[in-house]
Amino acid sequence: MDLKAYYSSHAESLALEIAQLKRKGNTLVIAQIAFFVLFVAFIVLYTVVSWGWPLLVGSALSLLAYALVRRIDGRNSDLLQRKTDLQQVFLHEQASLDGDFTAFDDGRRYVDARHEYTFDLDVFGPESLFQRMNRTVTSGGSDRLARQLSQLEYDEKGAEAIAELAVKDAWRAEFIALGQQRRLDTNEVMRVVSLMRETRIPSFAQSNGVRILAFLAIVGCLCAFGAASFGMASWNLPIWWVILQFGLVFLFTSGSLKRVGSVVDRLHEQMGTYIKVVRHIVDESFATSLNTADSKMLREAIDSFAQLEQILGGLDRRGNILGLFFADGLVWSDFFLLRRFALWQRDYADEMGEWMDTVSRMDARISMATFSYNHPEACPAEVLDDTKELVYEAQGLFHPFLGAKAVRNDFCIVDHHYYIITGANMAGKSTFLRAVGINYILAMNGIPVFADGYRVSVFHLFSSMRTTDDLAHGISYFNAELLRLQQLLQYCRDCHPTLIILDEILKGTNSLDKLNGSRMFLEAISHLDVTGIIATHDLELSKMQSDRFHNYCFEIELGAHVTYSYKITSGVARNQNATYLLRRILEGE
Structure with missing residues (x-):
């Protein structure tokens, strides 16, 4: 298509x-x-x-x-x-x-330079994976999507649910359209719901005895009007009846309703859209277990959301003083409004959090399904969740951000082995490392990957590719590198097995010190339950080659122009381009 x-x-x-x-x-x-x-x-x-x-x-x-x-x-x-x-x-x-992708939220609020991999792999921020994927209509869905991209927890049922939603293109488009006017603030809604749960309501609001008394008083009021109309009683009777009823109802309910109104002031517009979102989900039929379970749960929530919207509408209408006088004086409107809120608070308030989480789950899943639908060139990953060994086998792997111009590469990673990748500047090393990492993130979330074939086990991931200094806190670039490597070591000791992706270890120091430090670091970490890919310009590091250390490279050709193949091959890079390119700049070419 x-x-x-x-x-x-x-x-x-x-x-x-x-x-x-x-x-x-x-x-x-x-x-x-x-x-x-x-x-x-x-x-x-x-x-x-x-x-x-x-x-x-x-x-x-x-x-x-x-x-x-x-x-x-x-x-x-x-x-x-x-x-x-x-x-x-x-x-x-x-x-x-x-x-x-400017129409979509880039998730820059989720950027965390200390995260195990999201900062290095461009998961959040402008032009990020999140921005390319995010179609959420609720802030809870956005948070859920960010959390799933940040935590590698594979769920086969989740992959099936995403695949099912991916083919429902018309239904997904209508769902996303519900968020075009305003983004639903899940956190604000939940904050208000929490306050509503804690709002104290007088016990008489739920009393059946008071409800019967209210009905009798309303019938009595109607009878008084009837008697006055037929000349059987003075018109003073129904008039004072209405005044008395208004006074009693307003006296006993206005304080509680004022407290409720102050809490839910900003909720009305959002709740109307939330009801549309929930109804759109429950009106669709699903076959997979996760989507079916979420739809079933939200079907139970429809009454709660609808009742809450009616309560909010009733609170809005209280602003009409004249209308409030007749509504309370004739039919005890405020009492029944307070009663509806008390019953909603008793029956539904505690369930709202779970229902909102369900909406957020489906919201995030729809974003992932839309991303899947928009990339028919991607293929499903084969995930081995029953082995403790690290498995990573990719055929035709490429970076999802590059599109049709991407050069595909085959690459296999063996458990507890290390792959030292050399090559010139701009030869494709860093892009390849990010392709390895970002496709694994997709696979763990049940999203098709950008490869011709992809087979992986479930493991932990840690990268160190984009270390930054922090002058405000007196942290130099080199010190930041050391802190990152320290964080990596602690992570690898705690999490098994782990794939590490490193781009230029200790690039903040001189060449000899960098070489010796890199060797020492790799030798030390090789004793842990760790597998690694390390990109470097330091050709001397390739001399670590052994049964567990392997050399790969991105080679270039130097002639009248520099030719980049962007293909990874076994061996050590022979050509470098820094001096060549600088000479051409100095010569004015």
């Missing part, structure tokens, strides 16, 4: 629908104005001419038509917004295939 054509055709089709809905919206606005003017005209005519009831019927029909058209216009506006949001999804995906 041509994905660019797919996204482009859907965006163009939606553009036509959007244009049609806008024209319909303009027509409906004109119709509303016309019916309203007609209603006013009938009323005016009724006051100046003696045509009687036909004018009243005409005004009523005009008002009814106005209300009907206004309702149709509201639905049309909602549909227009949904189509516009969906079009944005396709346009963003189309741009991403051209290398423009």
